[in-house]
Structure formats: C-alpha cells, structure tokens
Amino acid sequence: xxxxxxxxxxxxxxxxxxxxxxxxxxxxxxxxxxxxxxxxxxxxxxxxxxxxxxxxxxxxxxxxxxxxxxxxxxxxxxxxxxxxxxxxxxxxxxxxxxxxxxxxxxxxxxxxxxxxxxxxxxxxxxxxxxxxxxxxxxxxxxxxxxxxxxxxxxxxxxxxxxxxxxxxxxxxxxxxxxxxxxxxxxxxxxxxxxxxxxxxxxxxxxxxxxxxxxxxxxxxxxxxxxxxxxxxxxxxxxxxxxxxxxxxxxxxxxxxxxxxxxxxxxxxxxxxxxxxxxxxxxxxxxxxxxxxxxxxxxxxxxxxxxxxxxxxxxxxxxxxxxxxxxxxxxxxxxxxxxxxxxxxx
Amino acid sequence: xxxxxxxxxxxxxxxxxxxxxxxxxxxxxxxxxxxxxxxxxxxxxxxxxxxxxxxxxxxxxxxxxxxxxxxxxxxxxxxx
Numbered sequence: 001x002x003x004x005x006x007x008x009x010x011x012x013x014x015x016x017x018x019x020x021x022x023x024x025x026x027x028x029x030x031x032x033x034x035x036x037x038x039x040x041x042x043x044x045x046x047x048x049x050x051x052x053x054x055x056x057x058x059x060x061x062x063x064x065x066x067x068x069x070x071x072x073x074x075x076x077x078x079x080x081x082x083x084x085x086x087x088x089x090x091x092x093x094x095x096x097x098x099x100x101x102x103x104x105x106x107x108x109x110x111x112x113x114x115x116x117x118x119x120x121x122x123x124x125x126x127x128x129x130x131x132x133x134x135x136x137x138x139x140x141x142x143x144x145x146x147x148x149x150x151x152x153x154x155x156x157x158x159x160x161x162x163x164x165x166x167x168x169x170x171x172x173x174x175x176x177x178x179x180x181x182x183x184x185x186x187x188x189x190x191x192x193x194x195x196x197x198x199x200x201x202x203x204x205x206x207x208x209x210x211x212x213x214x215x216x217x218x219x220x221x222x223x224x225x226x227x228x229x230x231x232x233x234x235x236x237x238x239x240x241x242x243x244x245x246x247x248x249x250x251x252x253x254x255x256x257x258x259x260x261x262x263x264x265x266x267x268x269x270x271x272x273x274x275x276x277x278x279x280x281x282x283x284x285x286x287x288x289x290x291x292x293x294x295x296x297x298x299x300x301x302x303x304x305x306x307x308x309x310x311x312x313x314x315x316x317x318x319x320x321x322x323x324x325x326x327x328x329x330x331x332x333x334x335x336x337x338x339x340x341x342x343x344x345x
Numbered sequence: 346x347x348x349x350x351x352x353x354x355x356x357x358x359x360x361x362x363x364x365x366x367x368x369x370x371x372x373x374x375x376x377x378x379x380x381x382x383x384x385x386x387x388x389x390x391x392x393x394x395x396x397x398x399x400x401x402x403x404x405x406x407x408x409x410x411x412x413x414x415x416x417x418x419x420x421x422x423x424x425x
Contacts, residue, residue, distance in 0.1 A: 202368075202369075204368075222368070223367065223368030223369070225368075237368040238368075239365060239366060239367065239368040240365050240366065241366050241367070242366075272423060318363075318365035318366075318368070319355065319365060
C-alpha cells in the first residue's frame with residue numbers, strides 16, 4: 001500500500017516554497033509514495049506538476065478559521081487516507097502546531113517543532129540563541145513605527161539590513177531606502193520590522209532535520225553562490241565545513257529540535273566569525289539539493305514517523321553544484337477550471 | 346605560515362582550485378600552480394623562489410614579486 005504524504009508550499013515561483021522539492025525527493029526515494037499537494041492558490045505551479053504531485057487540493061488560508069482548516073484536512077483525509085503531512089511554510093506552522101493533537105487522533109503524523117521551539121528561533125531572540133550555540137548574532141533592533149526605524153538605524157548605522165517578520169530582507173544604504181523597505185515589507189508581511197547590522201561576508205545555509213530528542217537525522221551545508229533579488233538562493237555549492245556543522249548540531253541538541261529546518265549563517269570576511277542570521281522552522285526550497293547528494297531528509301522524516309529504519313549519516317561530497325532554472329509547462333484551461341471550481345485536481 | 350589548509354584544497358591540472366570548506370573557487374596560472382605544489386611540499390619561500398628562477402629562467406626580482414604577491418593573496422583568502 002502506498003504511503004500518502006501531503007505536502008504544502010508547492011508554490012514553485014520566484015520566491016519558491018519547498019513543497020515541490022520535498023515531493024521530488026520523496027518520489028526519488030525507495031518509498032512507495034502518493035504525494036498530495038496542499039495549495040493556497042489555483043496558480044501554484046505544483047498543482048500542475050503531476051509528475052511529482054499525484055493530486056492537489058486547495059486549502060483555506062491558515063490565518064482564517066481553525067475549524068475550516070481542520071474540516072478541509074478531514075475531507076482530504078476521508079478521500080486520501082493521509083499518513084503524514086509535511087508543512088513547508090512558516091506562516092502555516094502555528095496552526096499546524098495548534099492542531100497537531102487533532103491530526104494525531106485522525107491518524108495523521110507530523111514532525112514539526114513545538115511552540116516553544118518555534119519561539120526560541122524567532123528573529124527577535126537570535127542573540128540568546130547565538131550564545132547557546134556558541135556563534136555570534138548581528139546587532140539588530142525591532143521596529144513597529146517609523147520613529148523606531150529612525151532610532152534603530154541611528155544605533156545600528158548604514159548600510160543595514162531591513163527584514164520582515166517572516167520573509168524578505170533588503171540592504172538599505174540610507175534612511176530614504178530604509179523607509180521605503182520598511183513600508184514595502186510591512187504592507188506584505190506586517191510587523192515587527194527588523195533592522196540588522198550589515199556584515200560583509202559569505203552566506204551559508206545548512207538544511208537538517210531533528211528527531212525531537214536532541215539528535216539530527218542528517219545535515220547538509222551549502223555556500224550560496226547567487227541570490228535572487230528577493231534574497232533567495234539560486235545557485236549553490238555543497239561544502240564540508242566542520243565549524244558550521246558543529247554549530248548546527250548544537251542547534252539541534254540545544255533545542256531538541258523536532259522537524260526540518262534551515263540554519264542560515266554568514267561568515268564574516270575579515271574575521272571568519274560565524275553569525276547566525278536565521279533559523280527557518282521547515283525545510284528550505286533547495287531541500288532537493290541535499291536529496292540529490294544522498295541526504296534525502298524528506299524520506300528520512302517519513303521513515304522516522306512511520307517507525308521504519310532510516311539513515312542518519314551526513315556523508316556527502318563537497319563541490320556539488322545546484323543550478324536552479326526557470327521552466328514552462330503547457331496545460332489545458334480545463335486543468336485550471338478543475339482546480340478553480342472543485343478545489344482539487 | 347599555516348599550510349594545513351592546503352592539503353584539503355582540490356587542485357586540478359588546469360589550475361582550478363576548490364576549497365571544500367568555504368565553497369570558494371579560484372584559478373591559478375602555471376606559476377601559481379607551481380607555487381602551490383611547492384608550498385604543499387613544505388618548501389620555504391626562499392626555496393620556492395630558487396626553484397622558480399631555475400624552472401622559468403627568470404630573475405630573482407621578478408620571482409620575488411610573483412611569490413610574495415601570490416602568498417599574500419593566499420593569506421587574504423584564508424587559504425594559508
């Protein structure tokens with residue numbers, strides 16, 4: 001019998017969600033998987049990628065009614081008999097953390113952080129976290145008004161990074177630019193806006209997964225080679241950096257992290273000091289890169305949840321390149337009609 | 346000069362150098378490549394200069410500039 005895994009974040013757009021990478025990794029694993037896409041919009045590309053996503057459903061927004069969200073999952077579960085949900089979007093994690101006991105009763109398993117873990121990796125608590133894992137955190141201030149922004153930029157200095165609570169970050173060279181980014185981010189993602197000291201260096205990322213008992217089930221590190229204007233990694237190279245891996249393992253053990261995560265750091269050019277930038281509480285959009293190099297974390301997560309044997313090693317080659325590219329699919333308007341009118345493919 | 350890092354670098358005959366720890370890559374010309382080899386053999390800077398003078402049939406002044414610049418760059422990129 002196929003294992004049914006529902007995956008969100010199938011918006012493979014210019015600010016890509018991790019869902020399609022997760023599904024691709026699962027389809028290439030040794031598991032016999034039926035993948036279900038949980039979309040929030042009929043135009044999410046994953047809805048149409050029937051080579052890796054067997055069926056898709058439109059979900060109600062996670063910011064809406066909790067009951068409507070549960071009802072929708074109940075309906076999908078009644079049809080699909082979901083074994084596992086892999087949540088891949090920051091904005092929906094709070095509702096999944098809230099309803100996990102309900103899902104467990106329904107027989108659906110998830111490996112996600114607890115509310116306490118989720119709070120600990122909050123951008124506003126980075127300094128605390130950095131101390132715990134023995135790295136540095138860039139100086140930052142939290143702003144909810146233009147007055148705060150002025151005070152913060154005076155303290156932090158220019159250039160600085162202006163960041164949203166969930167997504168987006170821009171480098172501001174003066175107060176005019178900072179104000180522009182402040183409004184732009186607040187309109188899209190709300191408050192608080194974070195003003196962070198700009199540090200010259202290279203950005204590195206580590207993807208991993210914690211078992212919730214202080215152990216990781218595999219980690220994989222990259223250096224970002226090129227980024228999009230939204231700051232998303234476009235090309236990357238795999239690296240074997242012991243200091244980075246050690247810091248990542250401290251995150252997992254220190255927080256007893258449960259679920260997928262992305263550990264984003266910057267290594268300062270002048271000092272080679274590691275600065276933690278962010279810990280994203282889910283797999284990143286480039287998670288397939290790790291799978292393609294032998295560290296298939298979605299597969300390991302599914303096996304862990306189903307009490308199957310899984311690998312935990314992090315043995316991979318450095319010097320492997322990830323080349324992301326744009327692509328087009330030609331579909332019929334009937335496909336759009338189907339998902340738009342019935343909410344499923 | 347700490348040369349431990351040189352042993353982990355992947356250096357191809359074409360002069361392409363990849364640092365698996367930082368993910369950075371560099372290209373070196375024939376002279377740079379030879380300096381790399383000699384550094385890995387634990388030769389002193391003076392020995393390296395002597396070898397290059399002989400192999401490239403050039404003056405001590407020219408070789409000194411090349412070796413000093415190259416080693417300075419390696420330090421700048423944290424390769425030694």
